[in-house]
Structures are given as structure tokens and as C-alpha cells.
Amino acid sequence: MLLPFxxxxxxxxxxxxxxxxxxxxIMSGFQYPIALCGLVVSGAFVLLGTRDLMQKRHAxxxxxxxxxxxxxxxxxxxxxxxxxxxxxEKSGMPFARDKRxxxxxxxxxxxDKRPFGTSYDVYADGFEWLNHSMSPQEVSSKPMxxxxxxxxxxxxxxxxxxxxxxxxFGALSPNAIRALNRGPKSAASPTTPAKADLAAIIAKAxxxxxxxxxxxxxxxxxxxxxxxxxxxxxPRPMSR
Numbered sequence: 001m002l003l004p005f006x007x008x009x010x011x012x013x014x015x016x017x018x019x020x021x022x023x024x025x026i027m028s029g030f031q032y033p034i035a036l037c038g039l040v041v042s043g044a045f046v047l048l049g050t051r052d053l054m055q056k057r058h059a060x061x062x063x064x065x066x067x068x069x070x071x072x073x074x075x076x077x078x079x080x081x082x083x084x085x086x087x088x089e090k091s092g093m094p095f096a097r098d099k100r101x102x103x104x105x106x107x108x109x110x111x112d113k114r115p116f117g118t119s120y121d122v123y124a125d126g127f128e129w130l131n132h133s134m135s136p137q138e139v140s141s142k143p144m145x146x147x148x149x150x151x152x153x154x155x156x157x158x159x160x161x162x163x164x165x166x167x168x169f170g171a172l173s174p175n176a177i178r179a180l181n182r183g184p185k186s187a188a189s190p191t192t193p194a195k196a197d198l199a200a201i202i203a204k205a206x207x208x209x210x211x212x213x214x215x216x217x218x219x220x221x222x223x224x225x226x227x228x229x230x231x232x233x234x235p236r237p238m239s240r
Contacts, residue, residue: 011066012049018042089119 004013022039026032045066052065060068089098098114105112122129149156 008064011064012046012053015042015045015049015066019046 003009019039019042022035022042025035026039048069049065052061052068055061058068060071083092083097087097090096092100098119102112120127144161145158146161147156148159
């Protein structure tokens with residue numbers, strides 16, 4: 001007896017009671033237009049609820065007649081609600097809204113610049129930055145070196161905290177290599193001592209061999225590479 005008044009069927013019960021009330025009002029002749037409109041609306045919902053109880057396709061409609069249709073309506077407008085009301089500019093998938101806005105602006109030949117600043121959470125994981133020192137200090141005149149090993153070790157040595165590794169010739173120009181070697185030289189940092197010399201020798205050899213005309217000269221004019229640069233070992237023959 002109390003089943004129609006449970007939360008599951010209360011919606012259908014209310015529309016049924018409204019339909020009966022509107023029907024009685026029409027039969028009594030009291031406020032005929034309002035009663036007729038109420039009878040049509042409530043009667044349509046009663047038919048819908050009866051259909052929900054009879055169908056066997058959706059269990060949610062059988063358990064919550066009429067009210068379950070509200071769930072399907074909200075699911076239908078969920079993407080629009082999320083896009084326009086709840087989703088921010090950065091969390092859209094597969095492309096965020098601000099990135100799509102740039103594509104739209106460029107396609108329309110509009111200004112696609114963004115003002116200085118960011119709306120990202122710079123305190124989240126993955127963001128790194130350098131802060132200005134609140135108490136700056138004078139640069140130390142001592143060389144930035146560290147002793148590796150102790151006196152009891154086989155070969156203790158002094159290493160720099162800032163090292164520059166060598167690069168193959170061609171990755172950097174000779175002037176760039178010389179500039180890189182001047183800094184470590186002033187800071188007493190370890191670097192390849194022959195790298196700058198070799199770069200200078202190769203640069204001079206290029207100018208001597210090809211000159212301004214771009215034609216190769218005789219092999220007799222090729223400068224010899226010092227033995228300190230060539231090294232003391234002889235190259236091994238390649239195995240066949």
C-alpha cells in the first residue's frame with residue numbers, strides 16, 4: 001500500500017493525483033481552462049510513467065518512472081554544461097580551450113597573442129624556476145674546485161665544479177671553441193687543452209688549402225700538425 005509513496009514512484013503518484021483532481025474540476029465546471037491544461041499535462045506524464053513501468057529495456061526507468069528521464073536529459077547536455085560552465089581553459093581534452101582558441105584566431109587571421117603571465121598552477125609538480133636572491137653576496141675569488149681523493153689514494157686530483165666537455169669539430173666554430181676555452185682557463189677548470197689548438201690549426205689549414213677562391217692548392221703547402229696534437233700513439237691498422 002505504501003509503495004506508490006516511496007521515492008521511487010512518488011513522481012508517478014503525484015501526476016496521477018493531479019490528473020484525478022483536474023478531472024474532477026472539469027466535471028464540476030470550476031475553472032475549466034486551467035483544469036483542462038492541467039489534465040492534459042499530468043495525463044501525458046501518467047501515460048509516460050505507465051510506459052516506463054511496462055517496458056523491459058531500461059531497468060532505471062522501471063525503478064524510477066518519469067524521474068529517470070531527467071537523468072537522460074542531464075546526460076545529453078553534460079558535454080555542453082562541462083564545456084561552457086565547469087571546464088577551465090587548461091583541462092580540456094584532447095586539446096585545451098586556450099590552445100583551440102589560438103587555432104581559431106589564426107584561421108581567421110586575427111591577433112593570436114597572449115598577454116604576459118600565465119594561468120597555469122606554477123606551484124604544481126613539474127614547474128621549476130629560479131628565485132632572485134633575497135641576500136645577494138659577492139662573487140668569491142677562490143677557484144671553484146674540489147679535491148677528489150685523499151693523500152692515501154693512488155692519484156688524488158683537483159677537479160672543477162664546472163666542466164666543459166669537448167665537442168667534435170664542426171659542431172662548433174673555431175671561434176666558439178676558443179671562447180669556451182677562455183672561461184675554463186681563467187677559472188682553472190679542466191678541459192681538453194689541445195682542442196682549441198687543434199681548432200686553430202684546422203681553421204688555418206682550411207684558409208691555406210681553399211683560400212678565397214675555393215680551389216684546393218698543392219699538398220706541399222699543407223701545414224703540418226704538431227706532434228703534441230697528433231699524439232704519440234700510432235693508429236692501428238683496420239682489420240679486414
